[in-house]
Amino acid sequence: MISRLNLYDAKCNKINMESIGLFGLKLRIPGPSYTLVKETLDNGRIIILDKQLNPRQLVAEFITKANDYKDSLKLRDELFGLLGHGSDLYIGEVNVPGKWWKVELEDWDPERINRRVTKIEIPLFCTSGLAESINLNKKKYSSTSFDYKNGGNHLIDMTKQVVTEITFKGASTNLTITNNTTSDVWKYNGFTTASDIIKLKGVQAFKNGSSIFGQTNKKLLSFAVGNNEFTVSGASGEFELTISTRFYFL
Numbered sequence: 186m187i188s189r190l191n192l193y194d195a196k197c198n199k200i201n202m203e204s205i206g207l208f209g210l211k212l213r214i215p216g217p218s219y220t221l222v223k224e225t226l227d228n229g230r231i232i233i234l235d236k237q238l239n240p241r242q243l244v245a246e247f248i249t250k251a252n253d254y255k256d257s258l259k260l261r262d263e264l265f266g267l268l269g270h271g272s273d274l275y276i277g278e279v280n281v282p283g284k285w286w287k288v289e290l291e292d293w294d295p296e297r298i299n300r301r302v303t304k305i306e307i308p309l310f311c312t313s314g315l316a317e318s319i320n321l322n323k324k325k326y327s328s329t330s331f332d333y334k335n336g337g338n339h340l341i342d343m344t345k346q347v348v349t350e351i352t353f354k355g356a357s358t359n360l361t362i363t364n365n366t367t368s369d370v371w372k373y374n375g376f377t378t379a380s381d382i383i384k385l386k387g388v389q390a391f392k393n394g395s396s397i398f399g400q401t402n403k404k405l406l407s408f409a410v411g412n413n414e415f416t417v418s419g420a421s422g423e424f425e426l427t428i429s430t431r432f433y434f435l
Contacts, residue, residue, distance in 0.1 A: 355424025
């Protein structure tokens with residue numbers, strides 16, 4: 186039997202499920218849903234102020250095949266050790282390569298089919314409601330105008346996708362990074378030398394490892410789906426700007 190699912194541990198290492206007789210059958214993924222932020226006007230009309238993506242409740246179906254009844258008990262205990270430690274897991278479909286879901290396990294109970302075979306349905310909770318690209322996508326730029334393509338089908342929001350990083354190395358005064366596509370502007374009210382490194386990570390901003398958030402305009406950059414046109418101002422001389430992120434999918 187060939188597993189149709191891939192499972193990864195909290196450190197993003199692929200788990201060799203077949204070695205312990207565990208095979209992924211399928212992953213049930215519900216469609217996205219939203220919580221609406223509404224306001225009722227004096228005339229009774231309701232307007233939508235915002236839409237917030239809800240977490241997703243996935244279900245993974247597995248089957249185990251043991252050599253005999255005694256072996257099935259040993260396999261059961263190995264599964265409890267593998268899946269019952271409470272850490273985050275990542276799960277992906279073999280036929281959808283390059284994407285996974287970061288999930289937490291909820292209550293699950295193995296169902297014995299016979300002395301050798303056990304079926305398992307595991308509810309999985311995905312807090313973000315989004316699938317992610319497995320690989321980090323890293324691009325480097327050295328010009329004051331450049332295009333960056335968001336290869337997912339969902340906005341990259343640095344307030345939520347904390348793995349996203351932007352680094353700038355070079356001399357500058359009042360460094361400003363603008364995403365003209367989203368109209369987002371980030372500005373540092375200070376200076377850097379050629380060897381200094383500015384890093385934006387999630388909602389944080391650092392210069393050579395020390396926080397400079399208070400010296401910024403306290404704004405964040407986002408990346409629209411598809412092409413994003415960026416402008417860098419305030420740089421003096423050569424510089425290198427790097428964007429590193431995962432892509433996100435509904």
